[in-house]
Amino acid sequence: MSQEWGRDAVKCNAAMTSVADALYVIGGKWKLRVIVALREGYTRFNEIQRSIDGISARVLSAELKELELNGFVKREVIAQTPVVVEYHITPYADTLSDILKALMEWGTMHRDKLRSER
Amino acid sequence: MSQEWGRDAVKCNAAMTSVADALYVIGGKWKLRVIVALREGYTRFNEIQRSIDGISARVLSAELKELELNGFVKREVIAQTPVVVEYHITPYADTLSDILKALMEWGTMHRDKLRSER
DNA sequence: GTTAGTAGTATACAAAAGGTTAGTACTAAC
DNA sequence: GTTAGTACTAACCTTTTGTATACTACTAAC
Numbered sequence: 001m002s003q004e005w006g007r008d009a010v011k012c013n014a015a016m017t018s019v020a021d022a023l024y025v026i027g028g029k030w031k032l033r034v035i036v037a038l039r040e041g042y043t044r045f046n047e048i049q050r051s052i053d054g055i056s057a058r059v060l061s062a063e064l065k066e067l068e069l070n071g072f073v074k075r076e077v078i079a080q081t082p083v084v085v086e087y088h089i090t091p092y093a094d095t096l097s098d099i100l101k102a103l104m105e106w107g108t109m110h111r112d113k114l115r116s117e118r
Numbered sequence: 119m120s121q122e123w124g125r126d127a128v129k130c131n132a133a134m135t136s137v138a139d140a141l142y143v144i145g146g147k148w149k150l151r152v153i154v155a156l157r158e159g160y161t162r163f164n165e166i167q168r169s170i171d172g173i174s175a176r177v178l179s180a181e182l183k184e185l186e187l188n189g190f191v192k193r194e195v196i197a198q199t200p201v202v203v204e205y206h207i208t209p210y211a212d213t214l215s216d217i218l219k220a221l222m223e224w225g226t227m228h229r230d231k232l233r234s235e236r
Numbered sequence: 237g238t239t240a241g242t243a244g245t246a247t248a249c250a251a252a253a254g255g256t257t258a259g260t261a262c263t264a265a266c
Numbered sequence: 267g268t269t270a271g272t273a274c275t276a277a278c279c280t281t282t283t284g285t286a287t288a289c290t291a292c293t294a295a296c
């Protein structure tokens with residue numbers, strides 16, 4: 001169980017950097033919620049905002065920009081009247097599934113543990 | 119690839135809460151670094167602080183308290199002169215290994231991808 | 237002409253996280 | 267008696283993150 005990380009200092013530092021990168025990309029209060037909203041099929045700005053309880057336009061705008069930068073989201077401007085913008089999740093976002101699965105399982109387990117201790 | 123999450127809204131919200139819990143516990147700038155330092159065998163406060171480049175006593179103290187609260191760390195006061203305090207990682211911290219493995223693999227992959235795109 | 241919808245941006249503010257510096261109280265070595 | 271080491275804590279400051287409210291500019295419906 002413990003052979004895989006934390007043993008060799010050099011390898012470990014490289015690994016920690018990778019972990020930090022990953023946490024940076026999916027960290028924060030809203031990133032994962034936005035990804036989930038997009039996966040659920042919401043594509044337009046106001047649509048996404050309404051589907052995520054409590055997010056402000058300013059924050060959603062910033063999150064979408066970051067997600068686009070990281071290759072998770074594609075922004076598409078459709079020249080109509082009025083101009084419509086569609087946000088779509090890319091297949092690259094699927095590469096997060098292992099992380100999300102591990103986080104989900106651990107989170108559930110930890111929650112159960114805390115509950116059983118009370 | 120996408121069947122596992124993001125399909126059913128109810129399940130999905132429960133899953134998101136678990137993910138948020140997990141991110142909360144291991145998130146932040148220092149948590150994982152402290153865990154790694156403890157795994158490397160550092161047990162004393164100043165020792166740990168010296169092993170983590172750039173962390174202040176104030177922040178280390180806060181991180182250790184949180185880690186203790188979450189069951190990752192055991193604090194032991196040894197009544198000598200001078201009083202010595204030892205911090206030890208608990209077996210529970212090993213339950214994070216799946217998360218760390220997934221984060222590490224993804225972080226490495228993402229970094230390589232960004233590098234190859236430049 | 238008012239309202240509502242399109243997709244945001246601007247400004248200001250609040251809260252949280254983290255950093256800096258100094259200091260506590262004790263002991264042991266020089 | 268000064269310095270250094272033990273393990274911290276307090277006060278204050280800065281940066282980051284998130285919130286609230288208002289506003290742009292355009293169109294279409296009522």
